[in-house]
Amino acid sequence: MxxxxxxxxxxxxxxxxxxxxxxxxxxxxxxxxxxxxxxxxxxxxxxxxxxxxxxxxxxxxxxxxxxxxxxxxxxxxxxxxxxxxxxxxxxxxxxxxxxxxxxxxxxxxxxxxxxxxxxxxxxxxxxxxxxxxxxxxxxxxxxxxxxxxxxxxxxxxxxxxxxxxxxxxxxxxxxxxxxxxxxxxxxxxxxxxxxxxxxxxxxxxxxxxxxxxxxxxxxxxxxxxxxxxxxxxxxGVRGRLAVGTPDTAEAARLLKEHGVTDVTVEENRVTGELPAPVPAPGHGNAGADGAAAGAGAGAPDGDPLDLADLNAALVRAGVRVRAFGQENASLEDAFVALTGEGFDVAG
Known part of the structure; x- marks a missing residue:
């Protein structure tokens, strides 16, 4: 000892x-x-x-x-x-x-x-x-x-x-x-x-x-x-989805339809929070809203939103996608998630 x-x-x-x-x-x-x-x-x-x-x-x-x-x-x-x-x-x-x-x-x-x-x-x-x-x-x-x-x-x-x-x-x-x-x-x-x-x-x-x-x-x-x-x-903090496109309005609409929340548009860039995975049957009750989000994303229950399918949906809708991907969560994201408050990054 x-x-x-x-x-x-x-x-x-x-x-x-x-x-x-x-x-x-x-x-x-x-x-x-x-x-x-x-x-x-x-x-x-x-x-x-x-x-x-x-x-x-x-x-x-x-x-x-x-x-x-x-x-x-x-x-x-x-x-x-x-x-x-x-x-x-x-x-x-x-x-x-x-x-x-x-x-x-x-x-x-x-x-x-x-x-x-x-x-x-x-x-x-x-x-x-x-x-x-x-x-x-x-x-x-x-x-x-x-x-x-x-x-x-x-x-x-x-x-x-x-x-x-x-x-x-x-x-x-x-x-x-x-x-x-x-x-x-x-x-x-x-x-x-x-x-x-x-x-x-x-x-x-x-x-x-x-x-x-x-x-x-x-x-x-x-x-x-x-x-x-x-x-x-x-x-432990989910990153944000980021889409670079000149067709921001249409991209924002489609992201919301597929369960992406907190959608923000800045110039030629649309970002949003990816939905949490919907629990599979027998592993909790997702509720009507959760089921709808899972169905809207076209993903099986319990699976996360398939980013490749989402990218394909944007292209099929005529959205000109110039950049697409999930951004890693930063320490600022983690701090906000942990405390529920913003952080004075400037001093």
Whole structure:
């Protein structure tokens, strides 16, 4: 049993049980969080602003104490084991704090000198390697106040990587960045993951999670809604059917006749929700509406709508089909399905 427990700890770098934080005045920021972050993953901690993400990160790193519940980082209890654990963890929380009058290199030298575990004999070499790793070697001598926001974020990452790390915790690392800066940070996260570092990335940007993460958890109003791989998150949500055609009115009419719902027309594109499979006899009562939908689709009871038959029906009706297919569900679709609410993808 002890070996099994040790193996579980080795496979999980972040684990919480019932983690809860209630602030003075009664505000419940995090409510009974049970989280498990696999080693080697790029874990997206997803939720709208104000959903409890930053509060959770602060508890994980021992910056604030939970009201109740437990947290373990790299197999050690937090915050009691902070002195042993934190040297193995790099973090960038809500942007880096920099001395604007110092160069990028001098900022990192100051950060490293403040680390009691840092070896001063290798300081210069490690600072140079960190700057190289985040693509700032050429700008190392420039004053930090002249850095763009993206460069400052990369310098903050360099500070988190001055020592070898097993876990990197990033809280909204692309906040305020332009598209180019976002691409730079995402590329760096992928490189770090390829080097074997587990990355815990908090974000309110759904496309960011989809582009870089292997696993994700969704927070909503302080509670964990679900967690798993990114593929699992969207697998349970039916995608939308999309038809590209100049004959949008006729296409929309036919789709509705074949049981497609929530039909939307945008320029030369018609989309809609595919009907759920109708239960076969003896496996539930589809009702009159379900039977009619199944009959309209021309599919046997219990079978999903045959997309090839639907495409053929559009062509027979004279609809000029330029594109036809089922779009995969996105994380936004999954979030709406899980919470019944929209998601502020823009911030």
């Amino acid at each position: 002890a070996d099994a427990a040790g193996a579980a700890e080795a496979a999980t770098v972040v684990e919480t049980t019932g983690l809860t934080k209630r602030y003075r005045g009664g505000q419940l920021a995090v409510d009974g969080l049970d989280l498990a972050v696999p080693r080697g993953s790029v874990f997206g901690f997803l939720g709208p602003n104000g959903s409890g993400k930053t509060t959770t990160i602060r508890m994980l790193l021992g910056l604030i104490e939970p009201t109740r519940g437990t947290a373990r980082l790299l197999g050690e209890p937090m915050p009691s084991a902070a002195r042993r654990v934190l040297p193995r963890v790099g973090a960038l929380i809500e942007g880096p704090a920099l001395y604007g009058f110092l160069s990028g290199r001098d900022n990192l030298l100051r950060y490293d000198a403040a680390d009691p575990d840092a070896d001063p004999r290798t300081r210069s070499a490690r600072v140079g390697e960190a700057l190289e790793r985040v693509g700032l070697a050429a700008a190392a001598g420039k004053k930090a106040r002249a850095y763009s926001l993206g460069m400052k974020q990369r310098l903050g990452l360099a500070a988190a990587l001055l020592q070898p790390r097993e876990l990197l915790v990033l809280d909204e690392p692309t906040n305020g960045l332009d598209p180019q800066g976002m691409r730079e940070i995402r590329a760096l996260v992928r490189e770090l993951a390829a080097d074997g570092i587990t990355v815990f990335l908090s974000s309110h940007l759904l496309d960011e999670i989809e582009q870089v993460c292997t696993h994700t958890a969704v927070m909503h109003r302080g509670r964990l809604v679900t967690q798993g791989t990114v593929a699992e998150m969207s697998a």
